[in-house]
Amino acid sequence: MSKLKSFESLKTANELKDYLSNVLKYHQPKAYFHYTKLSNVIKIYESGTFKATQIKNMNDRLEKDFASDCKEFYTCLMGSVVENFGMWAMYGGIGTHLFSNENKTDDAYVKIKIPADKLKEFISESTTVCMRSIAYTNFNSQIKKDKKPSIIRCGTCENKETINIFDDCLHGFVKDNAWSYEKEVRLVSQNEFIDISSILNTFTVIPSPNNSIQECKMIFKKLKCNTTLKCEPRFEENDYYNLVINNK
Template identity: 30%
Template sequence: MKFDQIETPDELKLYLDSPFVYKSTVKCFYHYTTLDSLAEIIHGSSLKFSSLATMNDILEENVFGKYCNEKFFCLMVSKTENFGMWAMYGGLTKTKEEIDRNPKAINVKICFPASTLKKLCEQGVRAHLVAYADFAGAYKDSETEDANKGYLYRCGAKKTSQFFNCDKEQFAGYLKDWAWQYESELRLCLKKENPNDNKPSIKSFAPDFLKDLKVVPSPLISKEECEIKFSEVLKQKDYELGIDINNLFVVNDYYGRVRPKDLEILKKEIVF
C-alpha cells in the first residue's frame, strides 16, 4: 500500500505501524543531537525517551498529549541530506565562537541502520511512522468534548488528501501538524509506567546496538575537529568508551560548502 492510497483511519494506522515494511528501501534512520547526548548514548548504551508534553509541536502538547501513554525517541526517515533538520535540531545556525566555547553543544547526526532499530524493537520498544496533517479546528479543544471523538484531519500525500475523524487516543503520537512534514519522522516508543509521568525516561539496551552506529558532524565542523571536541567532552565527563572514535565519525560531504547567506535563508524558512 502506498501512502496516497490510504482511505480509512485503520489503513492509516496499519501503514504507520509498519515502518520496516513500507520503508523497506530505507537503510538508515537519523537522530540529530549534540556531542553531549552522543556521549550519554554510548556510555550508557541507552536512549532517552520524551513525552508528547515536551514536544515542540503545540498540537501534540495541547491536544494529543493528555491521551498518550507512551514516550518517544525520534528519528528521521530520508535518503538525502536535510538542511531543515540541521537548521532546526543540528545547530546549523551556530557561530564558530559558540562551537569553540562549548564543545558539548556541537551538533551531530547519528545514523541508525534499519537492522539496529529492528534489534531495539526486540528489547521492549516498538516503532512507528508519523503522518503530517492539516487540522480543522484542532486548537479548539474543550473540556466538555468526548475524549474519544477526534477532529477532522486531512492527511496529505503529494497531491492527494484524505479526511478522517480520528480517535485522539488511538492516534496520539502518530499525527503532527503539517508544518513539521520536513522531519519525515519515525519514532521508537516506550510505554509509560505512570500515565502522568512526563519526565524523560532512559532505557538501556544490549551494548551491541552501538557497533554499527555512524556519526556525521555538523556541516560547520570537520570530522577531525569533531573527534577532538568529542574527546574533550568525554574527558569532562570522565567517560571511557569501549569504541574507536576514529571509526565512529564519518565525513560530512557538505563540510565547507554551506555559506553564510545559505544560513540566513534557512533561518527565514524554518519559522513556526
C-alpha cells in the same frame, strides 16, 4: 507477514494507525538520524540508552494540545538520508562554531547515524520497543472541517480520504504539515530510557556541515577521549561539507 494496504486506500483512523505501525517493516531508508548536542551523545555512549520523552514535553504545540494524554515515551529520528538544514536549525547546531576553543565542544551539535537494518533487527527482537512512521496533514483544515478534504501524507504517499485524524487511536501518529520537513520516525517505549547498548557499536557520529575539518577533529577527540563509554565511537565527516570543499 500479511500484505500491507496501500496508503492511498486507507479509509479509517484505525487503518491509518495500522499502516503507520507497520510500514517500516516493509519500506525503510538506508539509515536513520538523531540530531542532538555532543554532550547528549556522550550520555548516550556512557549509558547505552536513548532518553525518551512524552508528547507533553515535546516541541509541537498542536500535537501537545491534541495528544498530551498519551502515556508512551518517544525517541525521535529522521527517516531520510538527505541532509536537512531545517533539522540543524531547529535543534540549534547549524551556526555553532568552535574555532580553537575545545571547552565549547560540549555545545557542538552532531547527528547520530543508525543503520536501518540494525535498528530493524533490534526492534524485531525487542518486547518493549516498537517503531512507527509519522503522517502529516493540515490540522487547521481538519479543525475547521473544510469541505475540501485535507490530504494526509506519509513519505511520498498521499491519502485524500476523509480520515478523522483527531481520533484517540491516532495520538502519537500524526503531526501538522509544518513539521513535515522532519520526516519523523519514532521509537516507542513504555519506559523513559530505551536500552540500545546491543547496537550502539553500529552508530556513527557526524558533525554539523558548518563545522570545519579542524572543528570536526576537536569534536571527535572530545568523544573518543571519554573513558567511560560503553564502546568506541565511529566517526564520519559530513558529506555536505565535503561536497562544498571538493567543489571549491
